[in-house]
Amino acid sequence: xxxxxxxxxxxxSLSKLRPILRSFASSAASDDNRILTIETFxxxxxxxxxxxxxxxxxxxxxxxSFFRDMARMRRMEIAADSLYKSKLIRGFCHLYDGQEAxxxxxxxxxxxxxxxxxxYRDHCTFLSRGGTLLEAFAELMGxxxxxxxGKGGSMHFYKKDASFYGGHGIVGAQVPLGCGLAFAxxxxxxxxxxxxxxxxxxxxxxxxxxxxxxxxxxxLPVILVCENNHYGMGTAEWRAAKSPSxxxxxxxxxxxxxxxxxxxxxxxACKFVKEYALANGPIILEMDTYRYHGHxxxxxxxxxxxxxxxxxxxxxRDSIERIRRxxxxxxxxxxxxLKDIEKEVRKExxxxxxxxxxxxxxxxxxxxxxxFVKGYGAETxxxxxxxxxxxLP
Amino acid sequence: xxxxxxxxxxxxxxxxMIFGQALQKVLPAGSVLPRxxxxxxxEMNVREALNSALDEEMSADPKVFLMGEEVGEYQGAYKxxxxxxxxxxxxxxxxxxxxxxxFTGIGVGAAYYGLRxxxxxxxxxxxxxxxxxxINSAAKSNYMSAGxxxxxxxxxxxxxxxxxxxxxxxxxxxxxxxxxxxxxxxxxxxxEDARGxxxxxxxDPDPVVFLENELLYGESFPVSAEVLDSSFCLPxxxxxxxxxxxxxxxxxxxKMVGYALQAAEILSKxxxxxxxxxxxxxxxxxxxxxNASVRKTNRLVTVEEGFPQHGVGAExxxxxxxxxxxxxxxxxERIAGADVPMPYAxxxxxxxVPQVDDIVRAAKRxxxxxVPMAAAA
Numbered sequence: 224x225x226x227x228x229x230x231x232x233x234x235x236s237l238s239k240l241r242p243i244l245r246s247f248a249s250s251a252a253s254d255d256n257r258i259l260t261i262e263t264f265x266x267x268x269x270x271x272x273x274x275x276x277x278x279x280x281x282x283x284x285x286x287x288s289f290f291r292d293m294a295r296m297r298r299m300e301i302a303a304d305s306l307y308k309s310k311l312i313r314g315f316c317h318l319y320d321g322q323e324a325x326x327x328x329x330x331x332x333x334x335x336x337x338x339x340x341x342x343y344r345d346h347c348t349f350l351s352r353g354g355t356l357l358e359a360f361a362e363l364m365g366x367x368x369x370x371x372x373g374k375g376g377s378m379h380f381y382k383k384d385a386s387f388y389g390g391h392g393i394v395g396a397q398v399p400l401g402c403g404l405a406f407a408x409x410x411x412x413x414x415x416x417x418x419x420x421x422x423x424x425x426x427x428x429x430x431x432x433x434x435x436x437x438x439x440x441x442x443l444p445v446i447l448v449c450e451n452n453h454y455g456m457g458t459a460e461w462r463a464a465k466s467p468s469x470x471x472x473x474x475x476x477x478x479x480x481x482x483x484x485x486x487x488x489x490x491x492a493c494k495f496v497k498e499y500a501l502a503n504g505p506i507i508l509e510m511d512t513y514r515y516h517g518h519x520x521x522x523x524x525x526x527x528x529x530x531x532x533x534x535x536x537x538x539x540r541d542s543i544e545r546i547r548r549x550x551x552x553x554x555x556x557x558x559x560x561l562k563d564i565e566k567e568v569r570k571e572x573x574x575x576x577x578x579x580x581x582x583x584x585x586x587x588x589x590x591x592x593x594x595f596v597k598g599y600g601a602e603t604x605x606x607x608x609x610x611x612x613x614x615l616p
Numbered sequence: 617x618x619x620x621x622x623x624x625x626x627x628x629x630x631x632x633m634i635f636g637q638a639l640q641k642v643l644p645a646g647s648v649l650p651r652x653x654x655x656x657x658x659e660m661n662v663r664e665a666l667n668s669a670l671d672e673e674m675s676a677d678p679k680v681f682l683m684g685e686e687v688g689e690y691q692g693a694y695k696x697x698x699x700x701x702x703x704x705x706x707x708x709x710x711x712x713x714x715x716x717x718x719f720t721g722i723g724v725g726a727a728y729y730g731l732r733x734x735x736x737x738x739x740x741x742x743x744x745x746x747x748x749x750x751i752n753s754a755a756k757s758n759y760m761s762a763g764x765x766x767x768x769x770x771x772x773x774x775x776x777x778x779x780x781x782x783x784x785x786x787x788x789x790x791x792x793x794x795x796x797x798x799x800x801x802x803x804x805x806x807x808e809d810a811r812g813x814x815x816x817x818x819x820d821p822d823p824v825v826f827l828e829n830e831l832l833y834g835e836s837f838p839v840s841a842e843v844l845d846s847s848f849c850l851p852x853x854x855x856x857x858x859x860x861x862x863x864x865x866x867x868x869x870x871k872m873v874g875y876a877l878q879a880a881e882i883l884s885k886x887x888x889x890x891x892x893x894x895x896x897x898x899x900x901x902x903x904x905x906x907n908a909s910v911r912k913t914n915r916l917v918t919v920e921e922g923f924p925q926h927g928v929g930a931e932x933x934x935x936x937x938x939x940x941x942x943x944x945x946x947x948x949e950r951i952a953g954a955d956v957p958m959p960y961a962x963x964x965x966x967x968x969v970p971q972v973d974d975i976v977r978a979a980k981r982x983x984x985x986x987v988p989m990a991a992a993a
Contacts, residue, residue: 338729340725371760371761371762371764372762373762374759374760374761374762375760375761375762379760379761381760381761381764381765382764383761383764383765388725388728388765389757389760389761389765390760390761391753392752393748393752393753396721396748396749396752396753398721399717399718399719399720399721399722399724399725399749400721400722400724400725400728400749400753401725402718402721402722402725403721403722403723403724403725403726403727403728403729404725404726404728404729405725406722406725406726406731407725407726407728407729407730407731408729410681410707410726410731411729411730411731429717430715430717430718430721432718433713433715433717433718433719433721434718434721434722436713436715436718437712437713437715437718437719437722438722440713441710589762592762592763593758593759593761593762593763594758594759594797594798595758595798595800595821595822596758596763596766596768596821596822597820597821597822598900599851599852599853599900601853601900602900602903603797608938609938615900
């Protein structure tokens, strides 16, 4: 695509040093923190705001970490697909493959004091906040070593110590919750922000506008991030939204439209809006992204969109391939070094899966645990209360 | 009678000041409780009890804040939050737009972060607009996250019937909220209940649904020095035996406790000694106190204002059948609101809400003191 040419045109003087650098490239590059400036594939579009520059400051270390992290996320989701088909994962399983750049770019722009809250499509966000593959797979398979001790499942991953507040099953509910997190950050004078992620399907929810109204009245440091993958389950955006320009739907709240398949663009946008939100209040980000899987594992994802569309996006906009091209054109690593990273990540994922498979199910006693923080010894019951009852601790 | 004129209600926490404020209020005519105390006794109405509890808890913990419609500048739709905006400022007393789903979600999110919100619903009928956040975002979070995300929030406001407000503004939600594991549901009756339970609710680390009653706000009750102390707190999950008795147990909550006490007076003149249990807590339900009482009296009448089907009384009856069946000498009787949306006309409304004579009649039935109704009548 023409975008790749734009990247090459901007590459540094490294190209002259090609022969010398090649063999040292990736091990050096992953520690290399010199600033590289790379242009985003497409410019940002602003609503009631001047968009940030397309020139993104990054480092070779960061770019390589993007590659590794996105590859790991991609592998994790593909492994989850197999586990679901072998019935080791039950119920709902909503996969994020295709959207990795949003999770990875956002994390690069913020700290662990900034909060993130998202929907049920939360596996990769959990990983980007510092969750481990083992915790993820164990939770998916309902084992006691899962991040929610097997009590939550795919839709309910949390990591409070990294300010990741889940993991929510009710479409749109996470947006007012995220505004509440931002309220608390402001109340506590924490100088941090909250990113509340939601999809194009949730973007039409009334509670979103209610919360946005209050956030604007109170100048809350909240960023509403619409991960627009263009389909709310099986309904294309143009069938659900009279105006699918989600970055403009805030009306009086400014917005920015971002190429969500470009991790550097995501990083730039998140950095920009964090500063904005701390100073001014809410702002909306619309990430133009895409999910390769269907809505969930029960949805083949091909009845409402063509296979050509899916493969077209994979060919032209895939976030991992783009970073690969950036790495190669800036000679930060060789083709084989990148393949090695992919192999390592694949191995990491396989090991985590096999370790997770060995984890035990939660002990039966935890059925009644954590209903309350303080149960005062109140009685609780199983299905046959004469056979099973307990006192809530 | 001491007359202490004060401009502001609810500021300052000293019992002496509250005593002064309380005494300047004229007791409402037709106050339910017989006045057993001299005119120098400390009395407080439920509104003052709630206001003082909120004030004291906000003073003690800077993380506590209040949000809801008209709680600030309007001083509260029912004046429960009078004076609080002036004292604590707009950062801690927030007037919200009329958007329950949005502001309740914001409150729950703030609780996730560690603040202690008190979310007021102007009436619990409007809580239905936000019920997803109460149930799915608040009640279940601690469990789903295996203890990572606790939700120390209080949802409070008037519940049940007022007077002449019609079908959409009169529903009792005790049974709905008490259905859900992960929620605590409290139903104060007296000023002591209001103070002690609201303080307990605000201090509690779990989500609490606090069901008040509009018609009780103006009712005064005697309060001891212990109740007036700012550290006063009532335990959650414990019922109170308001009146001891031997022949029949009557359970009730909120306004119906007053009616049950009136019924007990009437019954006592006919030789029936009724034990009145003020439930105080619908979840956790104090099954131990209820069952102990029924094992003593062998007869039970459950009283509630809400719709009968799947109501609080149904749960109490089942609990007693499960645990104390052999002790029952009569079928459990159930008094509840009529199984109709609340009508407006005063005479129909009166038929739709339990009255004292309904409770008396049911108690007599439980004691086999009335002629059984003919099936084909």
